[in-house]
Amino acid sequence: MPRLLIVEDEPALRRALAINLKARRYDVDAVGDGATALRAAAAVPPDLAIVDLGLPDMDGVDVIAGLRGWTSLPIIVLSAREGQADKVDALDAGADDYVTKPFGMDELLARIRAALRRGGADIAAEPKVITDDFTLDLAAKRAFRGGEEVKLTPTEWHLAEALVRRPGVLVPGTQLLAEVWGPKYERETNYLRVYVAQLRRKLEADPSQPRHFVTEPGLGYRFEP
Amino acid sequence: MPRLLIVEDEPALRRALAINLKARRYDVDAVGDGATALRAAAAVPPDLAIVDLGLPDMDGVDVIAGLRGWTSLPIIVLSAREGQADKVDALDAGADDYVTKPFGMDELLARIRAALRRGGADIAAEPKVITDDFTLDLAAKRAFRGGEEVKLTPTEWHLAEALVRRPGVLVPGTQLLAEVWGPKYERETNYLRVYVAQLRRKLEADPSQPRHFVTEPGLGYRFEP
């Protein structure tokens, strides 16, 4: 499930948000001030941050800027301030969305979904990848084919995720190698051949004629949903 | 400058928006109903769409869904409706942001900047090249002609990209050779003849009378959208 970081100084609202979002099965991390927020985000990068503009220790805009310095995760701003100028400042500092208090939980949830969706983290929100032949539950790390569970090794999972994350898109071999084995392995095309073959053997209905893990000769591999 | 598509039925607001955004140097396309919007977007894919929910001919949510069917461009929704349910519906249909009327132009501009920033205005709508005869999806590395997918080899892709990246511009043969095969191959005009012919055979409706990959005798080649 996507990991959310809530930065809200008012304890009542912080708890309410945390409970509501946890009920929606999000992984929630809730902190009360900007410094703690930046530290928490650095320790375990969340998939999305919800930041209150009115914080005790620093301006919310600075928190946004601090996050934007090193990550591109979606940021939703909460604020009681009605002013246009605040909105503009926050958005230009790098926020992705701005919600004015009081707000409804439904709206916030919808905006979270929208932000995660375009952030690409939405695979986490809907962590089940389903095809005609097999199903991958990325969150639970379980794979099924024809009702039977199939066991994938860690490397196989890593490779499968790298492909499944961009459905229909061609991923160059070098990029897959860098993502799964590290940048130094970009030339070890052997690894790809071996592990793609194993994925196909375990997941495809007919491994010799793969329908979902497709080779684009000379270019890379593609996952077809 | 990024291209914006405005879908707003009220003429006064439509004009006001268009004027304001044009003053900000955006390329603006303003239409008054959903059907025209979908047609305009298909003709010239914009970098961002601003959609009013209350349209005369169809629900704004359907416009959003219609756009989402084939493109991932950022969509900002305008609405006078205060209801939570409308926001949730629009966001879940694929909208990226929701602005309630009345709104300030500064806020809208800030939200446009935020949407373009994360959409990566360049990659969002750019990598699809569409002609009467074929479609190239440069990001996904897929080519279609008449609904059927066509396979291009690595070199063919490379050459196609070099031409398609500069629509309507004449590219000298030496430049193409240098870009695809390397500076040392600038005299191997053979390669060009062979591979341009293959591109035409795979993509043009009538390869013997090419309409999109045009030869400029003595000069080079040109891609006509």
Added chain:
DNA sequence: TTCGAGCGTTAAGAACGCGTCAAGATGTCG
């Protein structure tokens, strides 16, 4: 008309990338 230059077409061998298999190396758990 003849000639030559530039372009389109075709075909063949060479080179490359991919799938496959299998054995050795490494790691993990009882």
Added chain:
DNA sequence: CGACATCTTGACGCGTTCTTAACGCTCGAA
């Protein structure tokens, strides 16, 4: 320590793609 799973590495065959060369065509100039 041993058993087992996983990862790494090398080698081979096969199909595709690239490279290269030759030929025919058109068009403008001599």
